[in-house]
Amino acid sequence: xxxxxxxxxxxxxxxxxxxxxxxxxxxxxxxxxxxxxxxxxxxxxxxxxxxxxxxxxxxxxxxxxxxxxxxxxxxxxxxxxxxxxxxxxxxxxxxxxxxxxxxxxxxxxxxxxxxxxxxxxxxxxxxxxxxxxxxxxxxxxxxxxxxxxxxxxxxxxxxxxxxxxxxx
Numbered sequence: 001x002x003x004x005x006x007x008x009x010x011x012x013x014x015x016x017x018x019x020x021x022x023x024x025x026x027x028x029x030x031x032x033x034x035x036x037x038x039x040x041x042x043x044x045x046x047x048x049x050x051x052x053x054x055x056x057x058x059x060x061x062x063x064x065x066x067x068x069x070x071x072x073x074x075x076x077x078x079x080x081x082x083x084x085x086x087x088x089x090x091x092x093x094x095x096x097x098x099x100x101x102x103x104x105x106x107x108x109x110x111x112x113x114x115x116x117x118x119x120x121x122x123x124x125x126x127x128x129x130x131x132x133x134x135x136x137x138x139x140x141x142x143x144x145x146x147x148x149x150x151x152x153x154x155x156x157x158x159x160x161x162x163x164x165x166x167x168x
Contacts, residue, residue, distance in 0.1 A: 011116055047138045051110060129159065
């Protein structure tokens with residue numbers, strides 16, 4: 001049984017449409033089954049609030065290889081149902097832990113409760129070029145879809161999100 005994904009009107013607005021590049025990337029994002037399952041479990045447990053976290057792995061010319069995910073606190077308590085602010089201390093802790101391990105932080109994931117797994121203009125303002133951005137749509141407490149995104153250009157130069165094929 002598939003879960004119906006609501007699409008609020010704002011997702012059809014020009015501001016949302018303009019930040020998505022309709023051409024899919026030639027690169028790919030490969031998750032271990034464990035990392036994909038953990039990311040989805042974190043998103044379901046956090047429902048109905050937005051959760052966020054870090055992707056651990058490596059990146060190369062062919063794309064990203066994700067071996068682990070780490071939940072990081074969402075500091076946006078005021079609008080936690082539809083916004084996230086990644087805790088910088090959580091980021092720094094994971095970064096320190098990974099030093100010398102051959103692994104690195106390669107992206108940031110977050111959930112969209114009862115909304116599509118599409119980026120918002122707010123997501124674009126906090127995105128970094130070179131990172132991968134999975135969004136997990138969680139509807140009625142269940143994962144409905146996962147889409148991965150990357151920035152096509154620097155945000156200050158009019159960057160947009162491009163869909164990144166993924167597999168687990």
